[in-house]
Amino acid sequence: MIVDRQGRRLRNLRVSLTSACNYACTYCVPDGKRLVAAQHELSAEALGRGVAYLIEAAGIERLRITGGEPLISPKLDALLEAVAPLGLQDISLTTNGQLLARKLPVLLAAGIRRINVSLDTLDATAFRAIARGGDLATVLAGIEQAAAAGLRIKINMVPLRGQNLDQVLPLLDYCLARGFELRFIELMRMGHLARDGKAFNQQFASLEQLLELIGQRHPFQQAEAPLDATALRYEIPGKGFFGVIANESVPFCRTCSRLRLSSTGWLHGCLSSSNRHQVGDLFDKPRHQALPALQRLLVQALADKQELAFSGGATVMKVIGG
Structure with missing residues (x-):
């Protein structure tokens, strides 16, 4: 087990299956161009071996498959x-839900029982403006089918001033009515937003703003969450729960247990660090050769983590997953 001086270890692995995406969300890509698969992306077989090696080398316990958009x-x-x-x-698995209905049999057959669906609005016009792709009705139909099949569903929303703050309460009520847990994700200083502070400040909605909006309709109280959880969790008595991933307002760096593996074989220990470590070539080596080298790189990846707070990063989020 690899542990740093703050007692953090790597428990949660997020694997980006591809950098390609069928959306071009405004907070992810600045120019409206959809991201395509990167050159030299690892095969499924190599990624699978990599996950197995990382379980053994780091003690990984939980896996989330991301993208880009993994379902494409x-x-x-x-x-x-x-x-x-x-x-x-x-x-x-985290998905934008556009292909969820089509891929649902595959997920169920593989034993997936929990998904996160990114959904920033219930307004069809705003949906197209933010996602710059896809169809809202198709996403909602896929969510309903997944819920009917027994999948546990969380909805991820990025609140944006001037774009979808009017959807905070409608989305929350939609989730409460269906037993979904809604996660509000504060806008992150990633990619182009790390370089453009003005654009970030114009769109950023804080934890305080979100709780004030929600409190206008629903009384709530803070609920317990796991020590290494990224979200502050709240209960609306008798109705359900919601969470806020408040990376700006209430940073969670002190307890972060996440490790990210890109589709091209790079390990990222921290979204707020420009450091990355190439491990893809190790996944083609025998276990006895790969594990010692991998453990050395994992020590470096853990050391990349911020001690106090997220400070921004130039990496585009869609390249390494949410």
Whole structure:
């Protein structure tokens, strides 16, 4: 087990299956161009071996499959098949939901029981303006089918001043009515927003603003959450729960247990660090050769983590997953 001086270890692995995405969300890409698959992306087989090596080298317990948009990748089925027997405590997936109905049988067959769906508005016009792709009705239909099939669903919303703050309460009520937990994610200083402070400040909605909006309709109280949780969790008595990932307002760096693996084989220990570590070539080596080298790089990745607070990063979020 690798532990740093703050007692943090790497428990949660997020694997970006591909950097390609069928959306071009305003807070992710500045020019409206959809991201495509990167050159030299690892195969599903290599990613599967990588996950197995990281479980052994770092003590990874939970896996989340991300993108880009993982459901558009032809590697999805093979990766799910590779990681299913590895003994992880939990395997989940984050998606924008556009292909959810189509891929639902694959997810169920692989034993996926929990997904996060990114959804920033229930207004069709605003949806197109923010996502710059996709169709809201298709996403909502996919969510309903997934819920009916028994999947546990969380909805992720990025509140943006001037774009979708009027959707905070409608989305919350939508989730409460269906037993979904809504997660508000404060805008992050990532990619172009790390370089353009004016654009960030114009769009940023804080934890305080969100709680004030919610309090106008629902009384709530803070609820317990796991020590290494990224979200502050709140309960609306008798109705359900919601959370806020307040990376700006209430940083969670002190307890972060996340490690990210890009589709091209780079390890990222911290979203707020420009450091990254190439490990893809190790996944083609035998276990006895790969593990010692991998552990050395994991020590460096853990040391990349911020001690106090997220300070921004130039990496585009869609390249390494949420």
